[in-house]
Amino acid sequence: MLDSPKSQTKSATGSSQKKRLDPDEREAHIVAEAVRFFAEHGFEGKTRDLAKRIGITQPLLYRYFPSKESLIERVYNEVYVQRWNPAWEGLITDRRVPLSDRLCSFYKEYSRAVYDYVWVRMFIYSGLKGVDINDRYLRGIKEKVLRPVCAELRHTHGLPTPQEIPIDEQELELAWGLHGSFFYRAIRFYIYNLTTTADNETAIENEVRVFLAGVGPVQRKLVEALTKHD
Amino acid sequence: MLDSPKSQTKSATGSSQKKRLDPDEREAHIVAEAVRFFAEHGFEGKTRDLAKRIGITQPLLYRYFPSKESLIERVYNEVYVQRWNPAWEGLITDRRVPLSDRLCSFYKEYSRAVYDYVWVRMFIYSGLKGVDINDRYLRGIKEKVLRPVCAELRHTHGLPTPQEIPIDEQELELAWGLHGSFFYRAIRFYIYNLTTTADNETAIENEVRVFLAGVGPVQRKLVEALTKHD
DNA sequence: TTATTTATTTATCGCTTGATAATTAAAGAG
DNA sequence: CTCTTTAATTATCAAGCGATAAATAAATAA
DSSP, X not given: OOSOGGGGSOTTTOTTOOSSOOHHHHHXXXXXXXXHHHHHHXXXXXXXXXXXXXXXXXXXXXXXXXXXXXXXXXXXXXXXXTOOOTHHHHHHHOTTSXXXXXXXXXXXXXXXXXXXXXXXXXXXXXXXXXXXXXXXXXXXXXXXXXXXXXXXXXHHTTOOXXXXXXXXXXXXXXXXXXXXXXXXXXXXXXXXXXXXXXXXXXXXXHHHHHHHHHHHHHHHHHHHHHHHHO | OOSOGGGGSOTTTOXXXXXXXXXXXXXXXXXHHHHHHHHHHOTTOOHHHHHHHHTSOHXXXXXXXXXXXXXXXXXXXXXXXXXXXXXXXXXHXXXXXXXXXXXXXXXXXXXXXXXXXXXXXXXXXXXXXXXXXXHHHXXXXXXXXXXXXXXXXXXXXXXXXXXXXXXXXXXXXXXXXXXXXXXHHHHXXXXXXXXXXXXXXXXXXXXXXXHHHHHHHHHHHHHHHHHHHO
């Protein structure tokens, strides 16, 4: 609208104002911008706005993607792929290391991958939309993080193993509590723009410390209640 | 579309299939449905879909609201007004009651108002959209809940008052942690449809117990670090 | 009954949307 | 330079959007 057609050959800007790109390069550029665009505006963001942001015309998007839907699909893959490091799972269960160190290490590592504007907002947007990817992801968190954490807590506090007494939902809820403390900070940041001067890694350390110092008796009580039921 | 025009005079259904409503009644009906509709689909939900759901034609909406925007405005008011009970603030600071009871009472009461499909989703939707109402709300939480909680913790653990040593951001982060545990459960429920067999009130009790049993030394360390800086 | 009022519907407008077809122009090959 | 290829643009379509105006029909008053 505001751009006159002739103004595309920007002489003053100089640098990489190339008009024709290699298809691979152009596609990568589109995807990269689309990721941020949809993270900001949600998936109802308009293709014309996206194109304007990229600096191309709207129909050009359709040379690289047959539909908006397919572009969104691509964006999903881009955001969700390789955000989970399987090594983290071993990090939690490595009993040579004190549990507090393990939890701190895990959540610090995890925050490096997940405390990210694009990731957090996409995760929330697709949750609202009801995309199944979130269910699977959170079930993964439950099985690969929270249940192992409960098991390690059992071991630390000298309680029965999960094989002896299965882990209760209410017991898992304790671990969800720690996880919620962690993830809610990301929400405050990226959804509500609530900045804080508090250092993130210090906050994680303190959260883990509070959790471990307090969880013992509560878990013991829960497990004992389960024992009596058998 | 699928309804034939004549089928409106449903004879079999009988009950309250009145065609013409009093304006007040109709308006209330529209608002009530709009609240749920926008909570489900977000504010980009289409007026035609909303009308179909209400069982009226789309132009009728415009007899009661001059624009979609004004209807959304009304929905906001409906959802946000009177969701905060000022009495809760006194609940936290009442030192005749043990702190654990106070925190349990507060979060149980609060959950009755806030563990709600419409409220949670609207809160997240408007956060993503960047509506200022959320900033204000969360700043309210910070000042009316979290800061008082920190002050009460100070008192319980025999630490200096906030007047003597101001409450640090990192200290507030501890209280945000408890709050996050609490709110993240609502998110799991209403955004991600992750049901649990765990009872909510029990979960709150356990969360508070873990928090109070573990927070003492961590807070003491933080406050002592602040003392040295003076 | 007849007349009046007004809640509700039908029909439609202007604009925006995702998407397509036709056209232009930048790069490489000969 | 000329020819070919194709990245990118211009022009446009059909459907869907919020919104308006005119027509209809249900309630009330006379």
